[in-house]
Amino acid sequence: MPWTKLQIEREEPAFDENEGQNVRKLSYGEALREALDQALERDPRVYAMGQGVDDPGGMFGSTLDLHKKYGSGRVFDTPLSEEAMIGMAIGSAMAGLRPVSIHNRPDFLMMAMDQIVNEAAKWSYMFAGQVPIPLVIRACIGRGWGSASQHSQALQGLFVHVPGLKVVMPSTAYDAKGLLISSIADNNPVMFFEQRWLYKHKSYVPEHVYAVPFGEAVVKRPGKDVTILGVSHMVIEALRAADELAAKGIQAEVIDARTLIPFDEQTLLSSLAKTGRLIVADLAWKTGGFAAEVLAKVAEKGFDSLKKPPVRVAFPDIPTPASFVLEEAFYPGVPDIVRAVEGLMNG
Amino acid sequence: MCRIKIMNNPISREILLDMYRRLYLIRQVELAIEERYHEDEMKTPVHLALGQEAVAVGVCIHLAREDYVFSNHRSHAHYLAKGGDLKAMMAELYCKETGCSHGRGGSMHLIDVSVSHLGSSSIVGGSIPHAVGAAFAAQYKSEDRLAVSFFGDAASEQGVFYESMAWAKMKRLPVLFVCENNEYSVCSHITARQPMIPIAQRGQAFDIPSETVDGMNLMEVYERAQQALNHVRSGQGPYFLECRVQRWRRHAGSGDPMREKYRQPDELHEGFFRDPVKDYEGYLSSGKMIKPEDLKQMQIEINARIDAAFQYAKESPLPKKEDLEKYLYS
Numbered sequence: 001m002p003w004t005k006l007q008i009e010r011e012e013p014a015f016d017e018n019e020g021q022n023v024r025k026l027s028y029g030e031a032l033r034e035a036l037d038q039a040l041e042r043d044p045r046v047y048a049m050g051q052g053v054d055d056p057g058g059m060f061g062s063t064l065d066l067h068k069k070y071g072s073g074r075v076f077d078t079p080l081s082e083e084a085m086i087g088m089a090i091g092s093a094m095a096g097l098r099p100v101s102i103h104n105r106p107d108f109l110m111m112a113m114d115q116i117v118n119e120a121a122k123w124s125y126m127f128a129g130q131v132p133i134p135l136v137i138r139a140c141i142g143r144g145w146g147s148a149s150q151h152s153q154a155l156q157g158l159f160v161h162v163p164g165l166k167v168v169m170p171s172t173a174y175d176a177k178g179l180l181i182s183s184i185a186d187n188n189p190v191m192f193f194e195q196r197w198l199y200k201h202k203s204y205v206p207e208h209v210y211a212v213p214f215g216e217a218v219v220k221r222p223g224k225d226v227t228i229l230g231v232s233h234m235v236i237e238a239l240r241a242a243d244e245l246a247a248k249g250i251q252a253e254v255i256d257a258r259t260l261i262p263f264d265e266q267t268l269l270s271s272l273a274k275t276g277r278l279i280v281a282d283l284a285w286k287t288g289g290f291a292a293e294v295l296a297k298v299a300e301k302g303f304d305s306l307k308k309p310p311v312r313v314a315f316p317d318i319p320t321p322a323s324f325v326l327e328e329a330f331y332p333g334v335p336d337i338v339r340a341v342e343g344l345m346n347g
Numbered sequence: 348m349c350r351i352k353i354m355n356n357p358i359s360r361e362i363l364l365d366m367y368r369r370l371y372l373i374r375q376v377e378l379a380i381e382e383r384y385h386e387d388e389m390k391t392p393v394h395l396a397l398g399q400e401a402v403a404v405g406v407c408i409h410l411a412r413e414d415y416v417f418s419n420h421r422s423h424a425h426y427l428a429k430g431g432d433l434k435a436m437m438a439e440l441y442c443k444e445t446g447c448s449h450g451r452g453g454s455m456h457l458i459d460v461s462v463s464h465l466g467s468s469s470i471v472g473g474s475i476p477h478a479v480g481a482a483f484a485a486q487y488k489s490e491d492r493l494a495v496s497f498f499g500d501a502a503s504e505q506g507v508f509y510e511s512m513a514w515a516k517m518k519r520l521p522v523l524f525v526c527e528n529n530e531y532s533v534c535s536h537i538t539a540r541q542p543m544i545p546i547a548q549r550g551q552a553f554d555i556p557s558e559t560v561d562g563m564n565l566m567e568v569y570e571r572a573q574q575a576l577n578h579v580r581s582g583q584g585p586y587f588l589e590c591r592v593q594r595w596r597r598h599a600g601s602g603d604p605m606r607e608k609y610r611q612p613d614e615l616h617e618g619f620f621r622d623p624v625k626d627y628e629g630y631l632s633s634g635k636m637i638k639p640e641d642l643k644q645m646q647i648e649i650n651a652r653i654d655a656a657f658q659y660a661k662e663s664p665l666p667k668k669e670d671l672e673k674y675l676y677s
Contacts, residue, residue, distance in 0.1 A: 081507075087477055091480020094477060115473070115476065126452045127452060164676070
């Protein structure tokens, strides 16, 4: 949707993780493409499929023209049959291939829940590891331009709850490439969720193949006063909030979870031991999501570090509205994070 | 009375006897499971293939080791007909560490990778796209192998069945769809679930060559499956066989079908349930394919194998509790 792109141009400030550095940079979308390109090049078992992966948009640029390079045998369009297509990908993975199943929105994955939850997630355990399912499912969380409730969902919380799945959510171009490489190399089903407003953001992205490991969160910005654990686009919002807070004399430590399953508890708990205050800035509804899981872990293992109760900044528990006025009210962002931090700092 | 038409093209005696061995093995295994089930040592739901054995045998006899088979909860016949390990299957029913799924799967989740049986799903229709995927992989890798998808009549009510056929047709994938229509989904008769359009016609809707086969007649299954698989193997795309069968027992466990209240009234009479094994034995003896004493000997050997498999299962160790979380990831 070009209108979404224009809106993002207007409303999402540019983000360059390596601002001012004269290094090779790619956008998040370009980084995803490079990861897939390099995987396709190196491993003949890898293939990419999805609705519109070979169209002029190339899945927001992330698959652009790869079908021309590798042929329609390896990069191909699929029918609107998510259940059969993901089931087919699973069967092909059983038979030795390494599929990357690409979906425009996580919302559409609901058509394939049997195959994701009952089949892919179970196959390794059910058969004692005899038949791995090296499947990557990519989907881009939507936002804005009245996309409304069926095109804006961030559903990773559902998958975090299902043992057997890994859940990956890069927030930067560097991590997008490295984590996609790791996801394709992983022998398990990986749910790889992107976010539409991240696509134009830039980072240093090395040209060579590199893997970002799962289960390693990263401190994007150190600070002593409060820990902000962010997910996906909320990491960027947290970094922006940290700038504002710094001007007010508050040093926020921003951690990027990067992978939700497996999750790096240690980095979070170490940070909490230092700051004693926690905000989880989640890209999802508040109830029953990943942020709730983080708080549970913190209550179990980091209780003594807490100076104040932890806070979740997340979507309100409602479907996403279309009207831009309501959309604006719906989405948490920098002001909400700043407000939450100030709340923790006072008293 | 032998209800099997003697085929025009003679099949080798070797194949005929191979089919009998597989058929008799499945029958005896299922009966033995039924007999011992009340001992409460096989702590897993069992969906017996009694009555439906001929379909698995008539199809799998044509398959090479490398050809994939995908199956469902009623998978014992497919597993054994494909050459799956009997001891490993039995140990799995006893939920032992030596089971084919190391006790993690149970009866509904058998696997034998060595014969290209890559696991069965107990979600009705769930494994149909897996077969399509394996067929896709074979095509992708230019391998001379095909996939067979076994499923029941209720699976033809799932949307994924139609999605899978459409795509298999579009890509000309080497997959054979085999629907074992026993007309019942647990207690629910097919007339309560579907419009009365022959299931084979669903395949035809996608221009997939499809036929209805008497699944109680091993020789008919053999012949039609041979035709179907030749088509699939030649690269012409998928084929669809709807095999009409009779489920002798309840959906799960045992049960005398003559006393099942859910059965249609016109089914509850002596002689309704046909016996594919007895009929095939009649075919072999009337065609003088095997001497009665040799047949008897074969049966003795098979029964001894089955007893040994039960013994193996009973004596095998259970999984260790410490290993509870093993295998979550590969």
